[in-house]
Amino acid sequence: MSYPSLTPSSRNFNAGDYSYKTFKSQNGSETRILYGDKRTGMTLDLSYDNIADTYADDFITHYDSVKGGFETFDLPAAFRTGWSGNTSAIDAATGNKWRYDSPPAITSVRPGISSVTVKLVGVL
Amino acid sequence: MAKVYTGKDGRLLIDGTEQIKVSNWTLTGSLEVLETTTLGDSQRTYTPGVQEFNGSASLLYYNDGTDRNDAASALKKVLKVAGVTDSDTVTMTLRLVEGNTNHDVQLTAYITSVSFGARVGEVSRADISFQGTGALTTVTI
Numbered sequence: 001m002s003y004p005s006l007t008p009s010s011r012n013f014n015a016g017d018y019s020y021k022t023f024k025s026q027n028g029s030e031t032r033i034l035y036g037d038k039r040t041g042m043t044l045d046l047s048y049d050n051i052a053d054t055y056a057d058d059f060i061t062h063y064d065s066v067k068g069g070f071e072t073f074d075l076p077a078a079f080r081t082g083w084s085g086n087t088s089a090i091d092a093a094t095g096n097k098w099r100y101d102s103p104p105a106i107t108s109v110r111p112g113i114s115s116v117t118v119k120l121v122g123v124l
Numbered sequence: 125m126a127k128v129y130t131g132k133d134g135r136l137l138i139d140g141t142e143q144i145k146v147s148n149w150t151l152t153g154s155l156e157v158l159e160t161t162t163l164g165d166s167q168r169t170y171t172p173g174v175q176e177f178n179g180s181a182s183l184l185y186y187n188d189g190t191d192r193n194d195a196a197s198a199l200k201k202v203l204k205v206a207g208v209t210d211s212d213t214v215t216m217t218l219r220l221v222e223g224n225t226n227h228d229v230q231l232t233a234y235i236t237s238v239s240f241g242a243r244v245g246e247v248s249r250a251d252i253s254f255q256g257t258g259a260l261t262t263v264t265i
Contacts, residue, residue, distance in 0.1 A: 007163055008163055050159060082163030
């Protein structure tokens with residue numbers, strides 16, 4: 001099963017960083033060694049407020065289908081709805097794919113209605 | 125036939141008993157709405173949440189000569205030694221009368237606040253507030 005194609009109520013994207021190591025000498029000068037040419041570790045927090053339980057359970061089904069945080073996956077375009085900038089700017093950068101950073105959390109709001117929050121991280 | 129309702133048409137029943145010397149009652153119904161707006165929407169959208177009903181009434185602290193005092197009965201729902209339990213609900217019927225036709229809203233409620241007092245030059249009255257629990261049981265307005 002692919003990730004549910006729903007439009008989120010809110011989206012929080014963090015761009016991640018390149019892999020490098022910093023060495024600092026006693027006189028304060030800093031040396032950095034770059035270990036890769038691809039940005040990684042971007043995070044994406046999505047919330048889906050007040051959706052039907054029948055949609056909310058799709059997130060659990062997908063979570064199972066990718067073995068929790070084990071496998072990586074792509075996101076449908078719906079997650080970018082409302083974003084008018086470059087589509088790749090808020091997606092997993094080149095070479096990266098998304099995986100679950102933590103299990104989807106479902107909050108039951110009223111009978112038949114729930115809110116879901118998802119935390120994803122981009123990995124190479 | 126045109127009909128304007130006034131306080132003269134109003135009645136208040138508690139547990140099926142029409143209260144004597146009621147000077148006013150109000151009922152408020154509200155609906156919590158849950159926002160379903162998503163990214164990219166230009167207008168907010170909502171879905172129904174839970175409903176709530178509450179209200180208030182004012183009764184003269186009046187003894188009808190047969191030791192019946194409806195205000196005191198209502199006050200005792202809160203002013204009691206043993207404390208309030210689940211069984212202390214009352215059936216509130218808020219009614220407007222039109223000839224032989226009753227326009228009712230009925231609900232089960234807890235009386236949540238009471239106040240009464242005495243003041244020189246004024247009639248003593250009991251003001252009560254009630255909080256509905258569960259759905260309305262009758263609506264014939």
